[in-house]
Amino acid sequence: MAALIIAEHDNVTLKSSTLSAVTAASLCATEVDVLVVGFNVDTVVSQATLISNVRKVIQIDSPHLADHLAEPLALQILNVANGYTHLLAPSTANGKNVMPRVAAKLNVGQISDITKVETPDIFERPIYAGNAIATVQSNDNVKVITVRVTGFDPSPSVGGAASIEKKDAVQGARKSAFVSRDLTQSDRPELTAAKRVVSGGRGLGSGEKYQEIIVPLADKIGAALGASRAAVDAGYVPNDYQVGQTGKIVAPELYVAVAISGAIQHLAGMKDSKVIVAINKDPEAPIFSVADYGLVADLFAAVPELTQAI
């Protein structure tokens, strides 16, 4: 049995979510190949060859694949899918976007967001925003899967020696086009890949206070910035800061929740973090029920004190 992983990358760097998908794939199949689709992706391909447990890296390189649009990407995947028992992608925006297109063309179901591989055809996945865990079995001849990155340790990104196979791109009818991209510019670690995350909630009161209270603490400990849905809806920070069921799912080594009460949909996005710290002035806040360390205090005094003392 062989599995194919659709690599997550930006044409320059292989994203660590791919490494978690490799771990999930090696629990499904004895051979694991990685597919890199994009434009000028030589460096991504060479990074992928170094991943432990990878047999072969397939490279499909073409200008019309630069923006990872779902339609042409699905065509490339389908073109090389033959012979694989498992097709996997990390549950990123790209993975979620393209994999159901592949499954539908193969006339198979998709198993979304798996957090555990029990056997090559039995998987665990959260449902109802993580309020229940389902164990599901797929009897399709090909399993199309998206992998929840926080459910699997990343496969080592060094030590491998995979071969490279270059394939020509398939051309399809052009039905959509890329117009523009507006990514949040930041030198910080990416939210879903960060080892430490500091998140702020509506208790901060304003975007200025977020900058004044949360950012210095994150800077001090080299953390990514997150927020609750309430803080995003109130306009303190951009949408892509949101941690929770409808935002990013994170599981860093350290998660610091400041002025976040802990709504169920927020907890769904961070409760797999290794160590959770909650700072809130309300001792009854639900966030304390999942926190390893709670500090009941006025955040405007406690957080700067913490920042200074670390």
Added chain:
Amino acid sequence: MKVLVAVKRVLDYNVKVRVKSDQSGVDLANVKMSMNPFDEIAVEEAVRLKEAGLASEIVVVSAGVSQSQETLRTALAIGADRAILVESEVELQPLAVAKILQHVAEKEQVGIIILGKQAIDDDCNQTGQMLASLMDLSQATFASKLEIKESKAFVTREVDGGLETLELDLPAVVTADLRLNEPRFITLPNIMKAKKKSLEVIKVDALNLDIAPRIKTLKVVEPGARKAGVVVADAAALIDKLKNEAKVI
């Protein structure tokens, strides 16, 4: 341009999820069911297109049990023009729903199809993409902005790290994210009006589609609970714990 919107009846998002003691699933007996919140956003977006003069008719469709008629009435009350229920007593998984929607979309000759990005029960996030694939249409998932100009759709999508904008040939499939709009409150007069709108019920067997479930649920359990930790006295005590006990800083 005709708009097709797909809606699903799910456990109301305010209801606490209870796993059945026999591990066969989540308890849905005698609990409030509502329209999937992302689908409500999809219906609202369609109504706004019509109000802006960009859509001629809004057809709302659901696939599922007979009680889904209530969900369709809600969509009619928001402002959809007519409704279709493809009734099925067997469980419909995303691939099956996509095939049903394809049938309806082709019959109705629609210009754009809007769905919620995912249902809050199975959290699959598949149906819109599968539908686009089956119909060989372009897609824009996780939409936070939709504009129709010169028979093209310009869609801003929420992606990892920010936003991106795509241009799609119509017909196309768009799936709604949380920030596409804020659905309006439904007024009593509109609920009354909705009762008079057409709601057609089709038995799924009449469509002759392969809708067999592909994925079998073996069991459903509650997630492992995380135990609460300790409350510390002050920032200094917190740093001490993080350094010496948890060893994360």
